[in-house]
Amino acid sequence: MTQTADILIIGAGPYGLSCAWWTALREPKAKIVVVDEGDFACGGIGRNASSMRMQWGLELNIKLCKESIAFFEEAGKRLDYPRGIDLRQQGYLLLAHDESTFAQFKANHELHKKNDVPSKLLTPEECGKLVPVLNTEGLVGGSFCHKDGNASPFLWLDALLQAARRLNVEVRMNTRVDRLITQGDRFLVVTREQQDISAAKILLCTDWAAPQLLQTVGIDLPITGMPKQGLVTEAWPEIVAPVVISFKHDFAVSQVLRGNILAVVAQDRPDGDDTRSTPDYLSFASRQILDCLPGLAAIKVLRTWGGVISKTPDMQAILGETELENLYIAVSAYKGFMTSPAVGRIMSEALFDSGAHPEAAPFGTERFKTGNLIPEPLTV
Amino acid sequence: MPLHVVIVGAGPAGMAAAIEARRRGSKVTLLDEMARSGGQIFRQSAIDSELRVGLPSELKRKADLLSGFNAISDQIDYRANHTAYALFEGPELHVSDDNCSEVLKPDVVIIATGVCERAVPFPGWTLPGVVNVGGAQTLLKSQGVKIGERVVIAGSGALPIAVAAQLSKAGVHVVAVAMLYPMRSLLVHPYALWAGRRVVLEGFSYLNVLRQHDILMLSRYVPLRADGSDHVESVQIAQHDGTGRPVPGTEKRVGCDILALNYGFTVNSELAAMAGVDMTYRPEQGGWIPITDQFCRTSCSGVLVAGDSGGLRGAWVAQAEGRIAGAVASRYYDERAVSNLSQEMSQSFKERSRHQSFQKAMQQFLQLPTGVWGWADEETVVCRCECVTQKQIQTAIDNGHTSLNAIKRNTRAGMGWCGGRMCMQNVAAQVSVGKPSEDLQPMTPRPVARPISLQAIRNQTIP
Numbered sequence: 001m002t003q004t005a006d007i008l009i010i011g012a013g014p015y016g017l018s019c020a021w022w023t024a025l026r027e028p029k030a031k032i033v034v035v036d037e038g039d040f041a042c043g044g045i046g047r048n049a050s051s052m053r054m055q056w057g058l059e060l061n062i063k064l065c066k067e068s069i070a071f072f073e074e075a076g077k078r079l080d081y082p083r084g085i086d087l088r089q090q091g092y093l094l095l096a097h098d099e100s101t102f103a104q105f106k107a108n109h110e111l112h113k114k115n116d117v118p119s120k121l122l123t124p125e126e127c128g129k130l131v132p133v134l135n136t137e138g139l140v141g142g143s144f145c146h147k148d149g150n151a152s153p154f155l156w157l158d159a160l161l162q163a164a165r166r167l168n169v170e171v172r173m174n175t176r177v178d179r180l181i182t183q184g185d186r187f188l189v190v191t192r193e194q195q196d197i198s199a200a201k202i203l204l205c206t207d208w209a210a211p212q213l214l215q216t217v218g219i220d221l222p223i224t225g226m227p228k229q230g231l232v233t234e235a236w237p238e239i240v241a242p243v244v245i246s247f248k249h250d251f252a253v254s255q256v257l258r259g260n261i262l263a264v265v266a267q268d269r270p271d272g273d274d275t276r277s278t279p280d281y282l283s284f285a286s287r288q289i290l291d292c293l294p295g296l297a298a299i300k301v302l303r304t305w306g307g308v309i310s311k312t313p314d315m316q317a318i319l320g321e322t323e324l325e326n327l328y329i330a331v332s333a334y335k336g337f338m339t340s341p342a343v344g345r346i347m348s349e350a351l352f353d354s355g356a357h358p359e360a361a362p363f364g365t366e367r368f369k370t371g372n373l374i375p376e377p378l379t380v
Numbered sequence: 381m382p383l384h385v386v387i388v389g390a391g392p393a394g395m396a397a398a399i400e401a402r403r404r405g406s407k408v409t410l411l412d413e414m415a416r417s418g419g420q421i422f423r424q425s426a427i428d429s430e431l432r433v434g435l436p437s438e439l440k441r442k443a444d445l446l447s448g449f450n451a452i453s454d455q456i457d458y459r460a461n462h463t464a465y466a467l468f469e470g471p472e473l474h475v476s477d478d479n480c481s482e483v484l485k486p487d488v489v490i491i492a493t494g495v496c497e498r499a500v501p502f503p504g505w506t507l508p509g510v511v512n513v514g515g516a517q518t519l520l521k522s523q524g525v526k527i528g529e530r531v532v533i534a535g536s537g538a539l540p541i542a543v544a545a546q547l548s549k550a551g552v553h554v555v556a557v558a559m560l561y562p563m564r565s566l567l568v569h570p571y572a573l574w575a576g577r578r579v580v581l582e583g584f585s586y587l588n589v590l591r592q593h594d595i596l597m598l599s600r601y602v603p604l605r606a607d608g609s610d611h612v613e614s615v616q617i618a619q620h621d622g623t624g625r626p627v628p629g630t631e632k633r634v635g636c637d638i639l640a641l642n643y644g645f646t647v648n649s650e651l652a653a654m655a656g657v658d659m660t661y662r663p664e665q666g667g668w669i670p671i672t673d674q675f676c677r678t679s680c681s682g683v684l685v686a687g688d689s690g691g692l693r694g695a696w697v698a699q700a701e702g703r704i705a706g707a708v709a710s711r712y713y714d715e716r717a718v719s720n721l722s723q724e725m726s727q728s729f730k731e732r733s734r735h736q737s738f739q740k741a742m743q744q745f746l747q748l749p750t751g752v753w754g755w756a757d758e759e760t761v762v763c764r765c766e767c768v769t770q771k772q773i774q775t776a777i778d779n780g781h782t783s784l785n786a787i788k789r790n791t792r793a794g795m796g797w798c799g800g801r802m803c804m805q806n807v808a809a810q811v812s813v814g815k816p817s818e819d820l821q822p823m824t825p826r827p828v829a830r831p832i833s834l835q836a837i838r839n840q841t842i843p
Contacts, residue, residue, distance in 0.1 A: 038786075039781055039782070039783045039785065039786035040776075040781045040786035040789055040790050041786070041789040041790070042785065042786070042789075046789045154789050154790065154792070158790060161779075162779075173780055173781075173786075232795075233834070234797060234831060277466075277468075277654075277826055277827055279466070279468045279470075279472050279474070279483070281827075282466070282474070282827060282828070282837050283481070283483075283837055283838065283840050286834045286835075286837040286838040287838050289834060290834055290835065290838050296834055297833065297834055297835035297838075298833055298834075298835060299833060299834055300831035300832055300833045300834075301828055301831065301832055301833070301834060301837065302795075302796070302797060302799070302828070302831050303795070303799065303826055303827075303828065304826050304827050304828065305824075305826055306826070
């Protein structure tokens with residue numbers, strides 16, 4: 001049995017569901033179907049540090065995140081999710097342990113002023129005041145923005161899922177797409193469960209896994225996956241108010257509203273999709289965390305996890321139509337949670353606009369051919 | 381070269397394994413979370429004068445095993461107060477005390493981590509004063525503390541009866557014991573009764589204690605609700621219809637200051653799951669249990685499982701199986717020597733299978749009928765760590781989230797301190813209503829098996 005859809009979105013993560021919700025809002029008559037090979041939050045959304053920031057070093061990212069954070073602030077109302085998404089805006093503290101990183105903070109700060117991002121440059125002492133458990137030794141300075149923070153990725157995804165379903169979006173979990181086939185001006189989407197779908201437009205939101213399906217229609221885009229692991233501690237009274245990023249230690253540490261501390265510490269791993277826990281992760285992560293935040297020593301780790309982030313050559317999102325007409329793509333490049341509100345809006349417009357969407361255009365796939373990459377100067 | 385065997389857990393299985401592996405010349409490391417060896421059933425008192433509430437036969441078995449263990453404990457690397465928090469292929473075992481951690485890379489790991497208790501949620505079960513019967517027993521055995529003045533016990537299987545008798549002997553007023561099934565249903569398994577006659581005799585002795593203390597024994601009774609303002613003050617119980625559903629009109633209210641529950645067990649199988657051992661779902665044996673062969677070997681090279689952590693089997697089996705596992709571990713990489721063990725240790729193999737047939741018959745008491753899942757109302761908390769109610773879990777199921785991983789992410793059930801040991805079987809039961817539970821996949825097993833501080837992980841001793 002073949003089902004038909006005007007728009008088929010593959011991937012029910014934050015990109016897929018945000019795109020579905022915005023599209024349903026914009027085109028109430030369109031038949032929108034979302035499929036996902038797994039169950040609720042089985043991808044990167046269920047495995048991230050839950051943080052969001054607008055203090056980036058690239059205007060494009062600043063704009064995406066400013067719009068998104070404004071949306072997160074009213075997510076409960078906008079998505080009719082009275083429970084709310086546990087948004088906690090206690091700011092984001094970026095730490096520089098060397099002069100060149102701090103020089104980048106200064107350059108970013110100028111950009112922030114231009115874009116109304118309320119960031120401040122901090123001395124090591126000011127950083128220590130903000131986060132008393134911080135080791136300020138060797139610290140050159142910090143950058144702080146009080147509008148940044150974190151929220152629950154699970155609640156966010158649940159809010160999107162329920163809101164999308166209320167707008168008659170059909171969301172099918174445990175449906176794995178094996179292949180895309182072009183059929184005239186439509187696509188035939190072959191699923192492992194043999195519930196094929198005929199779709200006029202497809203939006204691919206499978207993040208790092210996108211190449212698997214792109215290959216079936218002969219498209220090659222430079223998207224890879226990289227394993228990342230994280231840990232979560234027991235709940236604790238507030239001890240790390242802002243989200244803390246240390247470029248020296250390659251981590252993001254984020255205390256959520258419930259009190260648990262989430263830490264994603266980067267460890268050198270080859271690209272790929274190996275989500276297994278590595279035996280040396282915990283000792284490595286605890287050394288990195290406690291070198292920077294020694295005051296967390298007594299807190300107990302409850303659980304670890306492993307996931308895969310998406311990588312592109314410039315670590316920027318890919319948004320827009322592919323070389324194949326009516327096949328669209330949205331890949332997050334490791335910012336899926338925090339940019340999903342804005343990306344959903346942009347893609348919902350791009351799906352129906354004739355010609356290139358002005359906001360999506362810089363994130364288009366052409367940049368990999370022309371070499372006009374848009375690298376973000378500072379990421380962990 | 382003697383093999384290095386690391387054993388996790390110093391209960392009957394772990395101690396027996398240590399004795400046997402040492403006897404066979406292995407280098408043995410034995411880790412246990414507690415300050416003293418013994419596990420739950422042979423728990424030693426932490427104070428000088430032990431309250432001897434067990435039966436003479438039981439105390440003798442305990443004394444025999446402990447003296448056997450004490451005789452070798454200075455020949456092995458015995459580490460009390462140590463937690464094994466992760467196991468990887470290799471095997472590679474990560475252990476820690478409060479301050480330090482260490483990575484052990486032995487030839488063989490024997491997991492003998494036992495079980496933890498299971499309760500079925502109902503209104504009021506999270507009130508202070510509602511405990512597991514094993515918790516009441518622990519206080520008595522290790523500290524000589526009587527958990528309360530007036531205790532009601534509700535549950536199924538053998539443990540509630542044993543603990544009721546032990547509490548009575550210690551002078552606690554056990555007001556009533558409400559059992560899910562009548563014990564006489566064992567009578568339909570004459571062979572099993574004969575095979576387990578020594579256990580049965582102990583059971584009768586305990587029942588006798590209850591009779592002597594004139595304790596109200598109620599069969600086919602279930603708890604409806606526990607009430608009290610900030611502590612349990614009374615419990616309402618009722619007869620059930622055979623499927624666990626209370627029969628209207630049979631309600632009784634019993635005053636108490638402690639309600640002790642036991643509706644079976646959850647095996648501590650996190651380490652095995654983490655290492656990638658093949659598992660199977662058997663609720664009456666303790667949830668997801670590692671699959672083992674007759675030599676206690678798992679699908680994972682170098683990883684053995686012995687005793688209750690391989691599926692509920694009782695202390696007698698655990699002790700026999702511990703001996704087998706200890707011997708197998710010592711000869712692990714010599715296939716021929718291992719297969720000869722079934723001859724060489726035929727006594728232990730026989731003893732294990734005899735008691736196992738009795739345990740199989742006992743498992744009927746831990747086969748929870750479907751009606752028990754109706755005890756909770758919408759507001760009843762199912763996941764205590766994260767305060768997730770029955771209604772929240774049902775909503776998640778109704779929204780199409782049917783895997784345990786998805787329900788965990790959607791509701792937070794299982795994300796808390798206990799790592800899902802307390803609630804996951806109950807969530808699984810709620811999910812699998814009307815569906816074969818064998819299809820259920822457990823939550824993705826990840827380090828850590830027990831909460832452990834960042835500093836203990838960081839302070840790694842290099843052996």
